[in-house]
Amino acid sequence: MDKCDLTLSDTALQTGADWLAGAALRPTRQRVSLAALLVGDGRNRHVTAESLHDLARRAGEPVSLATVYNTLRAFCDAGLMQEVNVEGSRSYFDTRTDDHPHFFWEDEARLSDAPADQLTIARLPDAPEGMEVASVEVVIRLRKRG
Amino acid sequence: MDKCDLTLSDTALQTGADWLAGAALRPTRQRVSLAALLVGDGRNRHVTAESLHDLARRAGEPVSLATVYNTLRAFCDAGLMQEVNVEGSRSYFDTRTDDHPHFFWEDEARLSDAPADQLTIARLPDAPEGMEVASVEVVIRLRKRG
DNA sequence: TTAAGTGCAAATTATTTGCAGTAAG
DNA sequence: CTTACTGCAAATAATTTGCACTTAA
Numbered sequence: 001m002d003k004c005d006l007t008l009s010d011t012a013l014q015t016g017a018d019w020l021a022g023a024a025l026r027p028t029r030q031r032v033s034l035a036a037l038l039v040g041d042g043r044n045r046h047v048t049a050e051s052l053h054d055l056a057r058r059a060g061e062p063v064s065l066a067t068v069y070n071t072l073r074a075f076c077d078a079g080l081m082q083e084v085n086v087e088g089s090r091s092y093f094d095t096r097t098d099d100h101p102h103f104f105w106e107d108e109a110r111l112s113d114a115p116a117d118q119l120t121i122a123r124l125p126d127a128p129e130g131m132e133v134a135s136v137e138v139v140i141r142l143r144k145r146g
Numbered sequence: 147m148d149k150c151d152l153t154l155s156d157t158a159l160q161t162g163a164d165w166l167a168g169a170a171l172r173p174t175r176q177r178v179s180l181a182a183l184l185v186g187d188g189r190n191r192h193v194t195a196e197s198l199h200d201l202a203r204r205a206g207e208p209v210s211l212a213t214v215y216n217t218l219r220a221f222c223d224a225g226l227m228q229e230v231n232v233e234g235s236r237s238y239f240d241t242r243t244d245d246h247p248h249f250f251w252e253d254e255a256r257l258s259d260a261p262a263d264q265l266t267i268a269r270l271p272d273a274p275e276g277m278e279v280a281s282v283e284v285v286i287r288l289r290k291r292g
Numbered sequence: 293t294t295a296a297g298t299g300c301a302a303a304t305t306a307t308t309t310g311c312a313g314t315a316a317g
Numbered sequence: 318c319t320t321a322c323t324g325c326a327a328a329t330a331a332t333t334t335g336c337a338c339t340t341a342a
């Protein structure tokens with residue numbers, strides 16, 4: 001309930017563990033912590049390795065940065081998350097895995113979901129001969145009005 | 147005429163120089179060469195720093211990799227090109243500067259324009275309060291059918 | 293002449309990997 | 318037990334930067 005609570009609730013940890021189990025990933029302490037931070041409240045989350053590492057540290061669940069990288073990679077490989085390309089340098093990861101549009105807040109370098117029901121692609125270019133569409137990424141870049 | 151010609155034609159160099167002049171960029175030998183390689187034939191081109199560096203070397207117009215990076219950055223700042231985010235690591239640069247869809251050929255790590263007239267976005271999410279849409283990036287990822 | 297551009301090498305940033313120790317099945 | 322995971326430190330990859338030299342205006 002308390003959004004500033006520093007420790008993960010048991011329900012959050014359980015949700016995280018279930019999420020891992022669904023992908024047959026070994027539920028180590030680190031993975032369960034990260035999973036709980038990512039999906040513990042049932043909402044989608046957008047993180048970078050760095051931001052998730054910070055979240056974990058602040059929740060009192062320390063995990064090495066290398067493990068955060070490896071874990072995010074593992075979660076993506078397992079189909080639990082997807083990588084979103086918005087910025088040349090950093091990589092962003094999203095707990096929602098279907099094709100949906102994103103807002104990228106340029107001044108904060110933050111990524112969030114854009115309301116998918118407000119996006120209508122009436123026509124999409126055909127895939128060239130012998131190719132198929134793997135995914136369609138839509139990123140709406142935002143800046144402060146002024 | 148010869149698509150395998152190793153040296154830049156005078157017309158290509160002239161086109162490149164004009165392109166620079168349009169943005170009030172000092173036409174150094176290196177910049178004119180790179181500009182000629184990018185827009186010399188009047189068509190859009192999608193490059194990475196590495197690929198453009200290779201192109202220059204093969205055209206007998208050697209430019210240091212650092213200068214290629216600095217120059218691409220300068221061209222973007224001047225509004226002559228735009229950066230396109232498709233892959234976490236590498237940055238891609240496009241000589242076409244309006245919002246238009248891209249194909250990203252995953253197996254070749256190659257970027258190309260998708261036919262813009264075949265994309266129709268009937269509805270786009272509203273920008274959140276106090277924000278405005280800076281750009282809309284659409285990347286269609288392609289893989290071999292199979 | 294002078295401010296800007298170039299090239300090298302060194303620095304930075306994001307990410308991955310080797311390997312010894314630790315823990316899950 | 319055995320194989321996979323973790324964490325550190327070192328390696329890698331893409332890009333940027335400091336600085337002495339060169340060049341366009």
